[in-house]
Amino acid sequence: MHELSLAMEIGRLAEAKLGASVAQCVAVGVEVGRRSGVEPSALEFCLESVLSTPPWTGARPVLISADDDRFLLTWVEVEDDDSPPD
Amino acid sequence: MTVRRIELHERIMARNNELAAAVRARLATHGVTAINLMSSPGSGKTTLLERTLAELGEALDIAVVTGDCQTQNDADRLAAHTRRLVQAIVTGGICHLDALQVSDALDHLDLAQTRLLIIENVGNLICPSAWDLGEQTRVLLFSVTEGEDKPVKYPRMFESANWVVFTKTDLLPYVPFDTERAVQHCLRVNPAVRFLFVSAMTDGGLDEWFSFIRREVAPVAPV
Numbered sequence: 001m002h003e004l005s006l007a008m009e010i011g012r013l014a015e016a017k018l019g020a021s022v023a024q025c026v027a028v029g030v031e032v033g034r035r036s037g038v039e040p041s042a043l044e045f046c047l048e049s050v051l052s053t054p055p056w057t058g059a060r061p062v063l064i065s066a067d068d069d070r071f072l073l074t075w076v077e078v079e080d081d082d083s084p085p086d
Numbered sequence: 087m088t089v090r091r092i093e094l095h096e097r098i099m100a101r102n103n104e105l106a107a108a109v110r111a112r113l114a115t116h117g118v119t120a121i122n123l124m125s126s127p128g129s130g131k132t133t134l135l136e137r138t139l140a141e142l143g144e145a146l147d148i149a150v151v152t153g154d155c156q157t158q159n160d161a162d163r164l165a166a167h168t169r170r171l172v173q174a175i176v177t178g179g180i181c182h183l184d185a186l187q188v189s190d191a192l193d194h195l196d197l198a199q200t201r202l203l204i205i206e207n208v209g210n211l212i213c214p215s216a217w218d219l220g221e222q223t224r225v226l227l228f229s230v231t232e233g234e235d236k237p238v239k240y241p242r243m244f245e246s247a248n249w250v251v252f253t254k255t256d257l258l259p260y261v262p263f264d265t266e267r268a269v270q271h272c273l274r275v276n277p278a279v280r281f282l283f284v285s286a287m288t289d290g291g292l293d294e295w296f297s298f299i300r301r302e303v304a305p306v307a308p309v
Contacts (some may be wrong), residue, residue: 082088
C-alpha cells in the first residue's frame, strides 16, 4: 500500500528529528497537497498505525490539506514536563 | 504539562531523493545508464525484458534489478535468458521500489562490467511514479488490453514517463483499443512523451525498441 510506506517514511523522518523526545510526541502535522498523489484518508489510517507502534506512544496524525502538490512533515507537538525538579 | 510545537517543514520524500541522487552518482561513476521500467501488472515488462536480454544482454552488458511484491518469479524467468546477474528485490507487499532498495541491489552487481541497468519496477500505475530510483530514463509500458483512458486516470505516472511503450500490439485486431485516442490521452498529460509500439510475441516494433535501448547506453569511453 502506497500510503503505508509513506506513513513509515513520515515516522522515520519525525523520529530522526525528535530523537529521545519521540515518546513525548502527541501530534504530527503533515501537509498533503491535492496533487501530491497521496490519498489523505488512507494516509491518516496508516499514520495512526505507525504512530501507535513503539517508540511512538500514540501521537495523533493531523493532516492539513493544500491545493498544490506539496507533501511535507510540517510540525510535531511534544508534551513537556513542567513539574519542578525534586 | 505543556505542549510545544516544533516547526519542521521537511519534504517527506527528501530521504529517498537523496539516496536516489547517490545511486545516480554511483552509476555515473561507472558509466552505467539506468532505465526504470514501469507499468500496471501484466503489461508485459518481463516478456519484453526476456526478449531484450536475449538480443542485447551480452552486447550491451545489461544488468537487471526486478521488483515484486512477493516471489522472485520474474528474476528467475529473466535469469534463463542471460548469464549476467539478475538481482531480485522482494518488497514484502510494498507496491513500489525505493532508492534504498536499488542502492542495496547495486552492491550485488558488478558495475564495472555493466553499461545498462534496467530496473523492473513493481507492477502498479500509482506509487512508483513518486519514487525516484536514480534512473536516467523512465519507460512506461501501456498494454493494448488496458483502457485508452489510463493516462487521464493515472496522470502522475504518465507525466513522469519519458517514453510510453504500447505492448501486445499483436492483439489490436481482437481488442477494442483505440491507439490514436490513447496517444492523445498520453500527450494531454505529458506533451513531451515519446512513443514506441511493440509485440514481444510477433516481434512487431522490436527493432525500434532495440534501437532505443542501444541509444540509451552511453558509448564506451576510448581507452
